[in-house]
Amino acid sequence: MEKTARPLPACPVETTLMLISDRWKVLILRELLGGTRRFGELKKAIGSVSQKVLTANLREMEADDLLTRRVYAEVPPRVEYTLTETGYSLRPILDAMTEWGSGYQRKCGQ
Helix, strand or coil: CCCCCCCCCCCHHHHHHHHHCCHHHHHHHHHHCCCCEEHHHHHHHHCCCCHHHHHHHHHHHHHCCCEEEEEECCCCCEEEEEECHHHHCCHHHHHHHHHHHHHHHHHCCC
């Protein structure tokens, strides 16, 4: 297993939050849990994220071994993103967030 470039906190919860606490990272994970996506597909699915912010988050997630980036030698260049095994291991966390969020929406009448 590769080590992340930045030091990790002693607390496991803090470590998890460090890796996925950004709202965009969670939405990127949500999209990539369904399989490989191209940059444009991610941007469209996520919505209001800017290209600059999406790129920065994807780079951080790649450095943290949550996803891989594959560039194809084509014109125009095609770039695809896929979750790593580490990225896929976050599925139960996102499933729990989905379940909790759905219950909260019901509670609030939405």
